[in-house]
Amino acid sequence: MTKAELWKAVADVAAVLSSSPIIRRHCSFLSDSSRVAPDSDTAESQVGNIFPYLGGIQARPLRIGRLITVAQPLIANVDWANADVVEFRSTAETVEKAHQWLIEWLRARLAGYPIIPAVQLTPGSRLATDEYSPEIPWVREMRQQQLHLHNSPIMMPELLWPNVEQSRREVEAANETVRVLAQKLSQCAESVAYGHRLSTLQEADKQVLRSVRSNLRSDLDHDTVTREAGSAVYPRNDYRTSRERYWKSTLKGRAHDYTVSFDKFDDLVTTISSVLGQFLFYTPAGEIPTGGEISSLEFHPGDHHLEVSWIDTSGDILHSGELRRLADPLVAEVILVTDVTWSQSQLSGFTGTYRGRILPDSEAI
Known part of the structure; x- marks a missing residue:
């Protein structure tokens, strides 16, 4: 199966989830607040004042609930009792919970689930820590819910459609599109390869x-991480990542x-989450824009995918997490932007240096 069917399934899920009142409200906060000048004292701007502290919010619009809590001690110019702020936090947390249940249900289609002997799921690791992590966590308590026995996601409908009985048609449409997505995911080479590799493990390998x-x-161990990396979130995550990388080697x-x-x-699965977030809140499928004046195009083999870097001198400003097509015949697929550097000089004007991952078989989305 090509990835084209997978991206089509992601787009279909986004189209249905966009009818959720919770998703629509979250979308309105993201779009309205992006137009408010920072450090303003108006009630409308209170949510907007949070955004600069969230670090690349466009890259993870489905996962900012916990991040707001982590960033709160650093934010001095927000009235946390303001009604808009309270609603924004509540909505963001609800969206993140629904997203987590959806992702875990998709993971539950994996061979052998919920028993996964992967080193990456060691308690305390970047994927399994109880602390905040920029990764999508694998939550042990969710794996204990026997999600592999459910033919549709649990909890997600109740979270996104509070009046489930009155939204039965939307809920069933969401469940059906998610089931199709799960089927396409299970047919991808990555899922098939995992099942094969799991089946070949001998007892000595498991030991x-x-x-x-x-x-x-x-x-x-918590004390070891603190001693080696301090108390800040990202250095702790970097330390966990480095130790995991060492032991995997x-x-x-x-x-x-x-x-x-x-x-x-x-x-x-993380890429699916990223694309879903873009389809829902920023760039619907079928409306992905094409970049401007492209130069210095280079291809880079990534760990699990092909990446491309380029320079854009058109003045078009991109952000990490965006989906973009390039005005270059060498890249017909859609790009998920991952790294952004901006510069400006009197000689060359504004220049954007970008890097992103190529989404295979994505020409049609």
């Missing part, structure tokens, strides 16, 4: 994985291949 998980867990043979297959599957 190696258990040993590495034990070693990694010792490295990720010690793996050989079937244990190594299995570990790589888990990374590729998790990376694909």
